Amino acid sequence: MNISFTKKQEEYIAQQVATGEYQNNSEVIRDALRLHKIYREKVIDDLRREIEKGWNGPDSPRTMEEIISSKKKG
Secondary structure (H helix, E strand, O other): OOOOHHHHHHHHHHHHHHOOOOOOOOHHHHHHHHHHHHHHHHHHHHHHHHHHHHOOOOOOOOHHHHHHHHHHOO
16 A cells, blocks of 8 residues: 655654654554544544434424524524
């Protein structure tokens, strides 16, 4: 696999290795991917919970037009 990084990203990776917490660049990338997966799953779970709250919540007495109009004014 061939992956390209910006200069800033390469510098960040090198800094992480320099701290001694990682032995090489690959460890930094693997950790970043692991954290990305955890973060992404949390975001999706949070969104699902919020959607479920909306579906299970009470109906609004306002019409769709009233809701849209109130958002345009705010």
